[in-house]
Amino acid sequence: MAVILENVYYKYDVDDNTSEEYGIFNISMKVEQGTTVGIIGKTGSGKSTLMQHLNALYLPQKGRLIVGDFIIDKKSKNLKNLRKKVGMVFQYPEDQLFEETIYNDLAFGPKNLGLSGDELNSAIRGAMEDMELDFESMKDRSPYELSGGQKRKVAIASVLAMNPEILVLDEPTAGLDPKSKNDLLNLLIRIKNKRNLTVFFVSHNMDDVFWLTEYVYVMCDGRIVLEGAVTDVFKENQTLKELDLGVPFSVEVLELLKKRGVYEGPLDPMRLESLADLIADVLRGKND
Amino acid sequence: MIKIIDLDHEYRKDNNASIKTLNMVNIEINKGDFVSIIGHNGSGKSTLAKHLNGLIIPQKGEVLIDDIKVSEDHNIWEIRRKVGMVFQNPDNQFVGGTIEEDMAFGLENIGFPSKDMMERIKYAAGKVGMGNFLKRPPHKLSGGQKQRSAIGSVLAMEPDYLVLDEPTSMLDPKGRKEVIEVLRELNKKDKMTIILITHFMDEVVYSDKVIVMDMGNIVLQGTPKEVFHNKEMLAHINLELPKAAILQELLKTKGINFKDEVLTKEDLVEEIWQLF
Numbered sequence: 001m002a003v004i005l006e007n008v009y010y011k012y013d014v015d016d017n018t019s020e021e022y023g024i025f026n027i028s029m030k031v032e033q034g035t036t037v038g039i040i041g042k043t044g045s046g047k048s049t050l051m052q053h054l055n056a057l058y059l060p061q062k063g064r065l066i067v068g069d070f071i072i073d074k075k076s077k078n079l080k081n082l083r084k085k086v087g088m089v090f091q092y093p094e095d096q097l098f099e100e101t102i103y104n105d106l107a108f109g110p111k112n113l114g115l116s117g118d119e120l121n122s123a124i125r126g127a128m129e130d131m132e133l134d135f136e137s138m139k140d141r142s143p144y145e146l147s148g149g150q151k152r153k154v155a156i157a158s159v160l161a162m163n164p165e166i167l168v169l170d171e172p173t174a175g176l177d178p179k180s181k182n183d184l185l186n187l188l189i190r191i192k193n194k195r196n197l198t199v200f201f202v203s204h205n206m207d208d209v210f211w212l213t214e215y216v217y218v219m220c221d222g223r224i225v226l227e228g229a230v231t232d233v234f235k236e237n238q239t240l241k242e243l244d245l246g247v248p249f250s251v252e253v254l255e256l257l258k259k260r261g262v263y264e265g266p267l268d269p270m271r272l273e274s275l276a277d278l279i280a281d282v283l284r285g286k287n288d
Numbered sequence: 289m290i291k292i293i294d295l296d297h298e299y300r301k302d303n304n305a306s307i308k309t310l311n312m313v314n315i316e317i318n319k320g321d322f323v324s325i326i327g328h329n330g331s332g333k334s335t336l337a338k339h340l341n342g343l344i345i346p347q348k349g350e351v352l353i354d355d356i357k358v359s360e361d362h363n364i365w366e367i368r369r370k371v372g373m374v375f376q377n378p379d380n381q382f383v384g385g386t387i388e389e390d391m392a393f394g395l396e397n398i399g400f401p402s403k404d405m406m407e408r409i410k411y412a413a414g415k416v417g418m419g420n421f422l423k424r425p426p427h428k429l430s431g432g433q434k435q436r437s438a439i440g441s442v443l444a445m446e447p448d449y450l451v452l453d454e455p456t457s458m459l460d461p462k463g464r465k466e467v468i469e470v471l472r473e474l475n476k477k478d479k480m481t482i483i484l485i486t487h488f489m490d491e492v493v494y495s496d497k498v499i500v501m502d503m504g505n506i507v508l509q510g511t512p513k514e515v516f517h518n519k520e521m522l523a524h525i526n527l528e529l530p531k532a533a534i535l536q537e538l539l540k541t542k543g544i545n546f547k548d549e550v551l552t553k554e555d556l557v558e559e560i561w562q563l564f
Contacts, residue, residue: 175457
């Protein structure tokens with residue numbers, strides 16, 4: 001499913017005698033089916049407000065969204081069919097687990113959307129298998145007995161059980177240890193490819209954003225202030241710093257090497273392996 | 289001084305099975321130390337931390353805070369005054385409508401004289417760089433500001449020890465940096481004892497001591513350099529090295545020999561510069 005936003009505007013009604021405005025203002029985006037886009041910006045920059053428009057939790061006060069065949073504006077009604085298509089994984093999604101068994105937790109969403117019988121069963125089985133949770137041995141267990149990482153997987157599976165075509169991931173790895181974090185991101189990449197999902201990835205970790213996404217939108221004060229291919233956006237390290245955002249580790253290291261006069265090339269974002277190759281080449285070049 | 293002696297903890301599940309979350313843990317933390325505790329999810333870090341101010345009472349073994357036993361009921365308020373706790377989610381820790389009110393809440397609870405209260409609040413807020421925000425409501429603060437205020441509210445009680453359970457995991461990079469800087473400052477200037485539980489390996493490199501937990505056991509402890517030198521053990525329990533150390537390892541496999549092992553990008557760049 002492709003997603004288009006046309007001048008979307010939503011202002012919160014905050015009455016606290018300040019001139020500060022909260023919300024999102026004049027946001028336009030065009031996201032092709034099957035791509036992964038990154039949304040970055042400091043706390044309070046409007047990322048979550050924007051994401052909550054994608055499944056019409058908020059309706060735009062001005063402008064409109066086109067999500068697949070659905071057009072969403074301030075007068076939209078009957079949004080159940082849209083909500084089936086847009087899966088939202090909020091921060092710490094395991095806080096939303098509430099049923100006695102994993103099966104029932106995963107069944108809650110799809111049942112509300114009208115699934116039953118074999119269809120319901122296979123949606124749940126498929127979601128659990130995709131999240132690498134064994135259906136037979138786990139379906140009757142309590143989600144509360146699981147470890148933190150496993151709970152997180154169940155919570156994401158309960159979103160996948162609705163068979164969404166768009167997946168919004170808001171800091172999906174917050175609070176996980178490094179190994180669980182990498183495992184989960186690898187798993188999400190596989191699921192994205194298998195299900196051919198369009199993914200919105202919201203994160204403060206610039207290395208993860210660089211790893212997962214193709215295109216990045218940078219938000220500040222409810223506006224998009226920078227956008228582009230991920231490699232281009234992370235070259236704007238000065239702008240990102242001014243916006244209180246980090247840059248990928250490679251950019252930080254290359255910047256320090258440049259200051260020391262060891263390196264003269266561009267400050268490109270890259271994975272650690274490529275960075276090691278580059279530094280090794282620099283050292284060899286000098287020593288030859 | 290904090291002494292944890294032969295501490296055991298079992299968590300009982302519904303079906304009468306039990307999981308051992310702490311297994312004969314022994315730790316000594318000196319006043320003025322900056323100690324970090326790392327380990328993967330479920331390794332026992334948070335269970336351990338909750339013992340330090342009696343949120344969990346020892347099932348077996350003992351925790352002594354300046355020789356006062358956590359296991360004895362009548363000590364609990366004394367223990368909680370000595371050991372301040374800060375948790376992960378800043379939004380769950382606010383009780384007041386403004387920072388000032390939030391800081392006053394704890395003081396009122398211990399019957400702190402109201403004529404001295406404002407002075408104490410200003411002092412504590414100043415320590416965490418929030419002195420100019422006393423009238424601000426929490427929803428008008430960034431994540432880092434909220435978490436610094438939470439630390440300030442704890443400092444207002446003048447604890448001897450500060451325990452923080454993943455205080456930065458919900459913050460953006462700027463917020464994380466602010467909180468870590470405040471902790472380092474408190475440790476250096478005021479000799480505040482800091483016990484920091486974290487998943488971010490880059491945050492522990494400044495500690496005096498790092499304690500590594502796995503399945504309820506302490507598997508490593510020492511200075512950051514000593515601990516991160518045990519690369520095989522850390523890999524075995526699924527912990528990563530700080531990014532700079534990973535990069536240095538990659539460079540070593542490409543035949544580059546370094547004088548010293550590093551933990552920060554600044555130190556790595558110095559090492560590379562010396563080879564250049």
